[in-house]
Amino acid sequence: MKRRTFLKGTAAASAAAALAPWARRASAAEEAELYAAAKGEGQVTWYTAHFDTQTAESIGNAFATRYPGIRANVVRTTAQVAFQRLSQDLKTGIAECDVFSSTDLGHYVRLKPMDVFLKYTAPNAAQLLPQFKDIDPDGGYFITSAGLICITYNKDKVKESEAPKNWPDLLDPKWKDQISVGHPGFSGYVGTWVVEMRNLYGWDYFEKLRANEPQVGRSINDTVTMLNSGERSVAAGPEATTLESAARGNPLGVIYPGDGALLMVSPSAVMKNSRRLNAARLFMNFLMSRDASEILVRNFSPAVVPGVGPAPGAKPLAEVKTIRPTAEEITEGIPEVIKRWRDTFGA
Amino acid sequence: MTDLLPLRAPARADAALLPLLRRFEPAMLLWLALIALLLFLVVTPLFILVRQSFEAPEGAGYTLANYVTAFADRLHLRALGNSLLLGAGVALLAAIFAVPMAWAVARTDMPGKNLTRLLVLGAFVTPPYLGAIGWILLAGPNAGWLNKLWMAVTGAKAGIVNIFTFPGLILAIAAYSYPYIFVFTSAALELVSSEMEDAAHILGAGGWRTTLKVTLPLVWPAILGGLIITFLEAIALFGTPAIIGLPAHINVVTTQLWQFFEFPVQAEVAAAYAMPLLAVTALLFWVQRKSLGRKGYVSLTGKGGERRLIQLGAWRWALLGYTLIVGGISVLLPFAVLLQAAFSRAWGRGMSLANLTLRNFEYVLFVHNTAGQSIVHSFVYAAATASLAILLALAIAYIVSRRLVPMARALAFLCVAPFVIPGIVLAIGFYSAYAAPPVALYGTAALIILAFTTRFLPIAYTSCEAAMRSLNPEMEDAARIVGGGRFIALSRIVMPLLRKSIIAAWILVFIPATRELSAAIFLTAPNTQVMSVVLFDLSSEGNFEYLAALGGVLLVATVILVAVSFRLVGRDFMLRRS
Numbered sequence: 001m002k003r004r005t006f007l008k009g010t011a012a013a014s015a016a017a018a019l020a021p022w023a024r025r026a027s028a029a030e031e032a033e034l035y036a037a038a039k040g041e042g043q044v045t046w047y048t049a050h051f052d053t054q055t056a057e058s059i060g061n062a063f064a065t066r067y068p069g070i071r072a073n074v075v076r077t078t079a080q081v082a083f084q085r086l087s088q089d090l091k092t093g094i095a096e097c098d099v100f101s102s103t104d105l106g107h108y109v110r111l112k113p114m115d116v117f118l119k120y121t122a123p124n125a126a127q128l129l130p131q132f133k134d135i136d137p138d139g140g141y142f143i144t145s146a147g148l149i150c151i152t153y154n155k156d157k158v159k160e161s162e163a164p165k166n167w168p169d170l171l172d173p174k175w176k177d178q179i180s181v182g183h184p185g186f187s188g189y190v191g192t193w194v195v196e197m198r199n200l201y202g203w204d205y206f207e208k209l210r211a212n213e214p215q216v217g218r219s220i221n222d223t224v225t226m227l228n229s230g231e232r233s234v235a236a237g238p239e240a241t242t243l244e245s246a247a248r249g250n251p252l253g254v255i256y257p258g259d260g261a262l263l264m265v266s267p268s269a270v271m272k273n274s275r276r277l278n279a280a281r282l283f284m285n286f287l288m289s290r291d292a293s294e295i296l297v298r299n300f301s302p303a304v305v306p307g308v309g310p311a312p313g314a315k316p317l318a319e320v321k322t323i324r325p326t327a328e329e330i331t332e333g334i335p336e337v338i339k340r341w342r343d344t345f346g347a
Numbered sequence: 348m349t350d351l352l353p354l355r356a357p358a359r360a361d362a363a364l365l366p367l368l369r370r371f372e373p374a375m376l377l378w379l380a381l382i383a384l385l386l387f388l389v390v391t392p393l394f395i396l397v398r399q400s401f402e403a404p405e406g407a408g409y410t411l412a413n414y415v416t417a418f419a420d421r422l423h424l425r426a427l428g429n430s431l432l433l434g435a436g437v438a439l440l441a442a443i444f445a446v447p448m449a450w451a452v453a454r455t456d457m458p459g460k461n462l463t464r465l466l467v468l469g470a471f472v473t474p475p476y477l478g479a480i481g482w483i484l485l486a487g488p489n490a491g492w493l494n495k496l497w498m499a500v501t502g503a504k505a506g507i508v509n510i511f512t513f514p515g516l517i518l519a520i521a522a523y524s525y526p527y528i529f530v531f532t533s534a535a536l537e538l539v540s541s542e543m544e545d546a547a548h549i550l551g552a553g554g555w556r557t558t559l560k561v562t563l564p565l566v567w568p569a570i571l572g573g574l575i576i577t578f579l580e581a582i583a584l585f586g587t588p589a590i591i592g593l594p595a596h597i598n599v600v601t602t603q604l605w606q607f608f609e610f611p612v613q614a615e616v617a618a619a620y621a622m623p624l625l626a627v628t629a630l631l632f633w634v635q636r637k638s639l640g641r642k643g644y645v646s647l648t649g650k651g652g653e654r655r656l657i658q659l660g661a662w663r664w665a666l667l668g669y670t671l672i673v674g675g676i677s678v679l680l681p682f683a684v685l686l687q688a689a690f691s692r693a694w695g696r697g698m699s700l701a702n703l704t705l706r707n708f709e710y711v712l713f714v715h716n717t718a719g720q721s722i723v724h725s726f727v728y729a730a731a732t733a734s735l736a737i738l739l740a741l742a743i744a745y746i747v748s749r750r751l752v753p754m755a756r757a758l759a760f761l762c763v764a765p766f767v768i769p770g771i772v773l774a775i776g777f778y779s780a781y782a783a784p785p786v787a788l789y790g791t792a793a794l795i796i797l798a799f800t801t802r803f804l805p806i807a808y809t810s811c812e813a814a815m816r817s818l819n820p821e822m823e824d825a826a827r828i829v830g831g832g833r834f835i836a837l838s839r840i841v842m843p844l845l846r847k848s849i850i851a852a853w854i855l856v857f858i859p860a861t862r863e864l865s866a867a868i869f870l871t872a873p874n875t876q877v878m879s880v881v882l883f884d885l886s887s888e889g890n891f892e893y894l895a896a897l898g899g900v901l902l903v904a905t906v907i908l909v910a911v912s913f914r915l916v917g918r919d920f921m922l923r924r925s
């Protein structure tokens with residue numbers, strides 16, 4: 001109930017913001033034009049690894065509601081499956097995917113030189129939050145989703161005052177056998193976190209972490225399960241899923257580390273070979289809209305445009321100290337750290 | 348036959364064609380069609396896989412570099428070793444679980460047989476990774492229920508069981524794959540007539556000696572088939588090794604393969620790395636042939652035979668106890684834990700009245716966009732898969748056992764080869780072969796059904812082959828001597844005699860097809876979503892309460908479905924002797 005009232009509140013606030021005088025006429029005209037042209041195409045297919053299935057479906061439904069006559073086919077899979085499918089499609093000349101949303105920055109870095117993305121700057125790209133702007137200087141892909149990795153803990157087992165405050169606190173021997181982490185070989189989120197920790201504290205960080213015998217799961221969300229079961233009490237975990245589980249009443253808490261929560265950004269791109277280019281452009285624009293960001297926030301993820309959120313229980317993104325490796329560090333660093341991780345942790 | 352010959356055919360050709368045509372049977376055309384189907388289902392995707400293993404990454408020519416990358420790494424080799432050890436361990440433990448149960452149910456007067464069958468069915472329909480999650484909650488070193496109980500009872504500081512170990516991994520897999528051996532073995536045991544045991548008794552052998560020296564050896568082909576299937580399933584499984592193996596620092600082939608698909612994607616290396624699995628399948632197949640050799644296992648002859656249950660006396664309670672322990676390990680304990688989560692608002696809060704809710708069930712059945720529909724899809728696709736696979740397998744097993752065409756052995760190998768191709772690799776082969784035009788199956792149910800048929804053809808084939816082996820060809824020969832064609836022999840003799848085995852084989856494909864994950868992940872589209880993928884998504888999204896609720900729905904739905912369908916065909920679950 002509380003959540004619903006809250007949502008009504010945010011909806012009202014954002015409606016007010018939408019009426020702000022700087023609502024751009026030009027972009028509204030472009031949107032109307034795209035919509036008119038897209039109606040004839042009737043649908044858009046979205047290969048996405050962003051969000052969980054439910055959130056992705058909600059965005060698809062919201063798009064169809066906002067633009068009657070255009071259906072969104074949401075193909076939600078994990079990032080590597082989405083990428084494999086797209087690669088197979090490109091190889092065999094299937095133009096099924098119109099908009100591609102992976103959580104793995106590396107996919108875009110690898111696909112871009114193959115000239116498969118349409119260079120298209122949607123009107124809404126101008127309103128992205130500053131930290132999300134211009135991920136690709138050439139305008140081939142844009143950030144449409146973000147997430148934070150924080151220190152998470154089980155409140156029944158650890159008092160907030162005693163919980164780790166900074167990333168190196170996890171190395172304290174008092175957390176031996178109590179830590180849960182994901183695996184960089186299975187999760188782009190974890191891979192990016194490992195790259196950033198190595199940047200900040202050197203590989204030594206993981207040698208010491210190994211001594212604390214962390215429980216290594218697969219996906220970053222496995223930490224939520226491990227904390228809830230009481231099997232582990234602290235974790236390097238995802239803000240969104242942890243808050244969602246806590247909202248249901250689970251004894252979970254999130255600490256925004258003093259040395260920085262890791263900010264993950266995930267782009268989307270319009271495919272050049274799309275047979276429904278207008279619908280694809282319109283959808284891309286929609287992903288960066290206030291409407292889409294409201295759905296994100298409702299599902300505990302940070303918004304990518306201003307004036308929305310924060311998610312229930314979350315700290316406003318502007319107040320969080322965030323850290324993040326460069327795109328180059330990520331794409332070059334992840335394969336390296338996976339190798340070193342396997343040497344250090346044995347699997 | 349001869350009147351089909353063109354009358355004006357030159358005499359010479361006539362002389363050459365005649366003997367051929369005299370032996371020609373219309374059935375041959377059907378066999379040819381089957382072979383074509385096998386080419387479509389197995390050979391093409393396999394060929395793509397093999398070719399890919401030699402391809403340079405950007406499609407520039409051919410190379411051996413993928414094999415070097417795949418096998419020069421010490422950790423990759425260790426993963427391969429781990430997989431083989433895991434497969435052997437699982438097959439052995441599964442046999443220890445299943446054979447005594449199968450014997451008890453089929454041959455003895457043990458009480459509680461229906462309960463036993465229900466427990467086996469429960470274990471069979473449980474997706475292995477769901478069971479594995481249950482076992483993490485039971486035997487996690489810090490908070491596992493069993494460990495907490497132990498500490499509470501004995502006052503000990505630490506628990507006694509840890510699922511995050513190699514034996515733990517073996518247990519968590521064997522607990523959900525032993526039903527293969529159970530079904531194979533119990534079906535075969537029911538066919539062995541008591542006369543053979545009586546003969547042993549007359550010659551002075553005691554009850555146990557007879558069982559060990561006569562009864563069990565007679566069903567060795569069935570046990571061996573089950574061992575091979577469990578071995579192969581264990582080394583091709585992804586979910587359980589990922590959630591139990593990785594935290595225990597155990598890497599296996601499938602978890603390694605998955606990493607090849609993470610960025611930077613090395614699909615070609617993955618193809619090369621999957622090749623030893625194919626070699627292992629070939630080897631097992633060869634071992635099976637050598638082991639069965641020329642010995643006779645025919646227990647189904649045209650002659651009558653009486654089957655009596657063995658009176659066990661007090662021992663029957665011991666056997667029932669054993670059955671309950673196995674059932675507890677695989678079904679009762681893990682589902683107790685999962686159900687607690689399924690009915691909880693917040694499962695991390697433990698059990699209390701305030702925490703009870705039905706909301707999770709409501710959510711997965713009615714609110715979630717795809718979950719409810721995916722249940723229906725899973726059952727429909729699995730039924731189609733099972734029917735297709737059994738038809739194909741039966742026909743090929745018949746061809747092979749009666750040696751109707753040359754190279755029959757190669758056909759048999761093609762039928763079993765797909766099992767060890769890890770689901771995701773098989774699915775990619777399928778996707779690249781058939782999603783695009785000219786076949787253009789993208790986003791259709793047909794794509795999933797065909798891929799599943801390929802994936803489970805080995806199970807279908809192994810069980811049909813074992814059934815065929817138990818059938819004495821004399822009976823068909825008799826039909827043919829009195830003038831019946833092969834179709835008559837098949838439809839009037841073979842099919843009725845094997846009906847029970849065929850139904851068993853159908854279930855054996857149907858159930859794993861409802862829980863198949865790794866191939867489905869790659870092939871499903873928004874309107875062809877299946878339950879296993881939804882479960883996996885919920886699990887990787889950390890939505891544990893929903894995951895548990897959907898798992899519960901799956902279990903109940905499958906049990907009801909199987910129960911109803913067997914009532915309809917006039918039988919009890921799992922082939923109880925009528």
